[in-house]
C-alpha cells in the first residue's frame with residue numbers, strides 16, 4: 330500500500346475528501362481517531378484510485394471551533410485569515426460578529442470584516458456605524474463590497490493566504506466563493522441537485538484553491554457561534570479596547586465586572602469603551618462562569 334500526505338478539503342460524516350498529488354480520495358479514518366477537519370494535513374494509505382484511509386494527523390497550527398453548553402464542533406484548521414462576512418440583510422446579529430472576532434483573537438488568526446450587500450440603500454448607514462466602532466475605534470480592517478457585482482477588492486487579501494469565510498446564513502458567502510473560485514460553482518450545483526432529488530445533504534465547510542498558494546474555505550449555514558471553550562482568565566485579552574488597559578485595575582485578577590478600582594469600568598462610565606461591546610464581554614464572562622447556553 331502506498332503512503333502519502335494529503336489535505337482534507339471537506340467532510341461528510343465519517344468520510345473525508347482528501348486531496349493528494351492532484352487527486353481527491355474519499356477517505357475514512359483508520360482506528361478510533363475520527364476527528365479530522367477541513368484544512369488538516371494528514372497521512373493517507375492509498376487503497377485505490379478513489380479511496381484512501383487516513384492514518385495520521387500532522388499537528389495543526391491552529392483550529393477554529395465553536396461550542397455551546399453541551400459540545401464543541403471543529404470547523405477548520407491551519408488558517409491564516411478569517412473573513413467575517415456581514416450584511417444588513419437578512420438578519421444581522423452583532424453578537425455573531427463579536428463572537429467571530431473573539432474567535433479570531435483567541436486563535437491568533439487575523440480577522441477582516443466584509444460588509445456585503447453595499448448595493449442596498451440601507452447598507453450605507455449600517456456600514457458607517459460599524460466602521461466607526463470596529464475600524465476607527467477598535468482597529469479592525471473592513472472591506473465594503475457588493476458580491477453580486479464583483480469581489481475584485483478581495484484579490485489582494487486572499488493572495489498567499491488560507492482564508493475561512495464565516496458569517497450568518499444568507500450574508501453572501503457562497504456568492505463570494507463562486508465569484509472567487511469558479512470550481513465552487515459546479516459544486517454548489519451538485520448540492521442543489523442532491524437536494525431536489527430529496528436526498529439528505531448537510532452542507533459542510535469546503536476548501537477551494539484560488540491558486541497554488543491561496544485557498545478559500547466556505548463554511549455555510551452557521552447561525553450562532555458559541556465560545557464555551559474559552560479560558561475565562563484570557564477573555565479580556567481578546568478585546569482590543571480592554572487589552573490595552575489591563576494592569577491598571579486595583580486587583581490583578583480583576584474580571585472587570587463589579588470589582589472596586591476597575592479601570593475598565595471607569596472607562597466605560599466615561600464612554601471610552603462601547604457599552605454594547607462591554608455588555609457582550611460581560612455576557613461571555615458570565616456564560617463561562619455558569620457555562621449556560623446563550
Ligand SMILES: Nc1nc2c(ncn2[C@@H]2O[C@H](COP(=O)(O)OP(=O)(O)OP(=O)(O)O)[C@@H](O)[C@H]2O)c(=O)[nH]1
Pocket residue numbers: 445446447448449474475476477478496497498499500501502503504505548549550551
Ligand atoms: N443585494 C445583494 N444581495 C446579495 C449580495 N450577495 C449575495 N446576495 C444574495 O443574498 C442571498 C444569500 O446569498 P448566499 O451567497 O447564498 O449566502 P450564504 O452566506 O452563502 O448563505 P448560507 O449558505 O445559508 O450560509 C442570495 O439571494 C444572494 O443573491 C449582494 O452583494 N447584494
Ligand SMILES: [Zn+2]
Pocket residue numbers: 578579583584585586588590591592593594
Ligand atoms: Zn478591571
